[in-house]
Amino acid sequence: MARLFKPRMLALAVLAALASRAHAEPAAAPARAEVLHWWTSGGESAAARTLADAFRAAGGTWIDTAVAGSEQARAVAVSRVAGGNPPTAALFNASRQFRDLVDQGQLTALDDVARQGGWDRVMPPAILDAVRVNGHVYAAPVDIHMTAWIWYSKAAFKKAGIAAEPRSVEELFQALDRLRAAGLIPLAHGGQPWQDSIVFRAVLASVGGRDLYLRVFRDRDPRAIESPEFRQVLLTFRRLHGYVDAGSPGRHWNDATGLLVAGRAGVQIMGDWVRAEFSAARQRAGVDYGCLPGLGEHAPYVIQADAFVFPKNRDAATARTQALLATTVTSPAVQVSFSSRKGSLPVRSDVELPSPDPCVALAAALMRDRARQLPNDEMFLTPDQAGAMADVLTAYWNRDMPVETVQKKVVAALRDDL
Template structure:
């Protein structure tokens, strides 16, 4: 792709701030093996920059970490930085004036010139200010496969949901679990969204989430989404309820299961286990007739503080997170794509290269649902999806009716 790493050293590439030391507590939800290796990159590199110190507060599950952060900020005991998704999750904090405006460092370094695509930075921007740092590009639509399990089962890796549902009984008959599944609300919603884009298309996705079309919400296409999603239940295992996503990934890594639907962060788990992309495991964008990537990711917010030493440390961390050296090192470990194109990606594996190729295709990128709907609407949909998944007696007609009502009232 012709990308070149900046020759400047990390120290030269990060803005200089106050020399006074500060302890900067960072709340995040990166707790799996691969995630811990990635966040360690950020912590160790920040600690190398001077006397400021990264204080790590890891909280399992994103909703738990975000809830804790909100409570801490509103309670007057804010951390120095906190992880959110690139979405509308923190817009109320911006509106209430509780976040540090990063414009001074953003303008000096030209964030709007190199952060790509623009949809990644947009959630950080409001009323002329920049209130978060996007650190990566994550895509949700991936089917991760164990190649040996598919070979043993005598079936090809599927590229559509129809193909998966046709292959699953044969995988089951061969003694394997067709679909490694984590029965947690966000994971159920995750798979639902992947099924949605897999059996529809970009135009339908935008009608539903961006335009909040009630007609789309109650359509035959939406019926097929619920039918396909429900059909997957029979191909999971009884241990799925409550299972963490990385434990489901491990089922694929160890050959207990054939496949898992998960975002590209799962690649970090395969890499941590020493598995080789497209040799030991496969990565299929979709499954879908036309591969799409929903371009979301992780971002860090920095609550306002009256402590000038802490503010200087916050600005230093924000700058460091977007330096070309850190963008390459962190994202190669995390399994995600960098938010800037001018980094060294020669070490990218076969799966990361697939993601980069799709990122370069403007027709393959779509905006995630949570960029268009509020957290309240998002929560209602997640509750519906979880109820539908866990209560097979709930009919598709009932689910469609509730879903249509949610979209009708969506903001």
């Protein structure tokens, strides 16, 4: 997740567009693919290289166009599609981010690749649903992230005298109280809107449960949003704010993880990319830190995926190159080496990761139980609805207001687009 730095500068996007324009030469070799992505951090670019190597081994040429920041990268991709100079492949999230491109007929369908690769059999339905429009597959998912883990520092728990992992919401609050009593930061949180939203999804999944989650995000049902159950979810979310420290607003997610690494904070609610930070600090899962996929035996967990889309091109050879690329990046062997470097789970259920740590093993085991998987809200919401929802949540997280007001604002945020 390259969300570390989000300057969202127009200038940057324009420069990147110009730079990539300068590099993009007409496809001379038949399998020459320019791939636009946002994997720029150390682990991410190592993961991208495994895809590039595999594509090369399959007879292709990988032209790497990396743009820092997922939002900037997608902006460049959209501008280039609109300008008639699309890359061969561009990274998006498996979500509604590229739906407009599909509707305008700008993307190549991957139905043959999906059928030959047996995607129906090996990929989670939630993710396939997110890349399928009107029965056609328009993106190649390459990884699965679980976005709402609860991570805790074993050293901090020990110092606070917490013997057992919290198994319910009440036990989580008891643990947070004990952490505070021990003089530690109970909840290490980066106060940026997208991180506030991650905490909210965790609460909605664990407190509200599967049905409420789907009624709110998938159905956008005002009765569900105005229900007492959803009110309880909002109140629990806001109650968590009482456990953050004064330096929380604006903090980057990896700095929050740093507080756990240093034993100064107890708990962080964040996606599985946090593991890369723990590894970089030479901390081990199950020894130095623990992980909870949710609260309670059958708590659902939220998944999301990165996926490549393949813009249509006048050049006929491009479609063959795109099919080769989509086949390569989703093939079993590539999925194993890519996932180990990326810190994500393979998008296929028919491969095993070699020597996984306890948290990865737990995640892999959970992935087999499809009934507990919940799609990230971006798979249901347009980018505008998701953004409006994030605005409401971050405003409520940072400022006390009547919960009924927040419910009304959520209804307004999730209404239909124009």
